[in-house]
Amino acid sequence: xxxxxxxxxxxxxxxxxxxxxxxxxxxxxxxxxxxxxxxxxxxxxxxxxxxxxxxxxxxxxxxxxxxxxxxxxxxxxxxxxxxxxxxxxxxxxxxxxxxxxxxxxxxxxxxxxxxxxxxxxxxxxxxxxxxxxxxxxxxxxxxxxxxxxxxxxxxxxxxxxxxxxxxxxxxxxxxxxxxxxxxxxxxxx
Numbered sequence: 001x002x003x004x005x006x007x008x009x010x011x012x013x014x015x016x017x018x019x020x021x022x023x024x025x026x027x028x029x030x031x032x033x034x035x036x037x038x039x040x041x042x043x044x045x046x047x048x049x050x051x052x053x054x055x056x057x058x059x060x061x062x063x064x065x066x067x068x069x070x071x072x073x074x075x076x077x078x079x080x081x082x083x084x085x086x087x088x089x090x091x092x093x094x095x096x097x098x099x100x101x102x103x104x105x106x107x108x109x110x111x112x113x114x115x116x117x118x119x120x121x122x123x124x125x126x127x128x129x130x131x132x133x134x135x136x137x138x139x140x141x142x143x144x145x146x147x148x149x150x151x152x153x154x155x156x157x158x159x160x161x162x163x164x165x166x167x168x169x170x171x172x173x174x175x176x177x178x179x180x181x182x183x184x185x186x187x188x189x
Contacts, residue, residue, distance in 0.1 A: 119144050124168035
């Protein structure tokens with residue numbers, strides 16, 4: 001039987017089988033790339049890929065293009081400056097102390113303040129929705145104060161008290177005064 005098949009017929013059939021195999025693999029696994037190449041070749045706008053539900057579409061092409069490394073300059077290590085100048089003559093014209101960042105302690109206070117304001121907002125909402133008593137409000141507010149003891153006696157205490165009086169006191173089912181809040185901060189039973 002092998003004598004009846006010529007080398008030409010054998011080569012053509014092997015090439016035909018290989019072409020069918022690569023056509024199948026290409027269409028199965030590289031459909032999107034082939035479609036993008038054909039769109040570029042024919043000058044059409046590339047199609048958009050969409051997610052499963054069709055609510056999010058992705059461009060099939062690069063949106064911003066390739067990064068180009070033109071006009072890059074290098075700076076010597078000696079020219080870099082990461083701190084205050086070595087001599088007072090190099091300070092800028094403005095007050096040099098204004099450029100100094102706050103210490104880690106005050107940045108921690110700012111973080112504590114923002115967290116406490118968030119908890120006070122939640123407390124206001126809970127008291128207004130549930131109609132709790134003044135005693136329950138006092139207990140919950142003291143718990144918040146105990147969580148942030150570093151704010152006691154600072155300007156942040158005054159800001160929190162003002163926020164509480166401005167935002168929540170009018171809506172509470174009980175009267176709340178500045179003296180009550182000051183008492184909550186000082187008398188921690």
